[in-house]
Amino acid sequence: MRFVHARHWGRVLAGCALLVATGLGGASSASATTPGKGTDGYCQDDNGVTVIVDFQGLGGETLIRCAPGKQENGVTALQNAGFELSGAGKYGLAVMCKIEGKPADQTCTGMPPEKASWSFWTATNGGKWASAQVGAQSWKPPAGAFEGWSFAIGKSYTEYPPPRTEPVRKAAAPAQAPASTSDSSFPWGLVIGLGIVVVIGLVGAFVMTRRDLDEKSPFLRRKRGGK
Structure with missing residues (x-):
């Protein structure tokens, strides 16, 4: 009969412990927004600005967040909704280069190319998206307004697409009933x-x-x- 050396058993046990810990912990999911700012989903009333970011051809789901309270301008609404921003070179956040790190291939040392840029849109609740006639730092969002950011690839300025999500406030999903404590509280895993x-x-x-x-x-x- 062939026996396993004690050192080998130590390695086996360590490996099993690591697998168990990994299985229990699960894969960590990176947050898509700046922690501690804004709330997920639409603002539930006029006390805030709903911000919609549509990555379009960059991939990824459209993000909808609420910047609560009165917002100084379009950039602060984006920041207070919890989005990570990168401005374009000397222009800073007056010219948006990246939102949530996208597009990843832009250096942000100067003006973004016209055919690979973020476009800025505004709307009232239940209205239609309109291309902003002023820069985001100059826009004064009214209470309950919508602000949209949409990325354009391979299009000229006049062809930039608006966000694909309509600026219509939707109620929050009803909270689910808490699970039975006998099933959820005991750490069976x-x-x-x-x-x-x-x-x-x-x-x-x-x-x-x-x-x-x-x-x-x-x-x-x-x-x-x-x-």
Whole structure:
């Protein structure tokens, strides 16, 4: 019978523990917005500005967030909604280069190219998107307004598309009833994972003990020595 060396069992146990920890923890999901600012979804009343960011051809889902309260201008609304921004070179945030790190291939050292740029849109609740006639830093959003940012690829300024989400305030989804405490509060995943590690440890200990006993047995020593 071939036995596994103790050092090998240590590696096996360490690997199992790592797998259990990884399985219990799950994959971490990076936040798409700046923590601590804004709320997800539409503003529920006129006390705030709803900001919609449509990445269009860049890929990724359209983001909708609320910048609560009165907003000084379009840029502060974008910031207070929780979006990460990068301005274009010496122009700063007066010319938007990136929102949430997109487009990733732009250096932001100067003006973005016309055919790969963010366009700025405004609307009232229930109205239609209109291309902003002033820069985002000069726009004074009224209470309850909508602000839209849409990325254009391969289009001239006059062809820039508005956000594909209509500027219509929608009610928040009703809160789901809390799950039964008997099902959700007890950490079954942790218990099962630890149980797996314990079982593997016991098996390893049994094998090592069996090995020691066999090596100490005079009968096996004689058998292995051919006597």
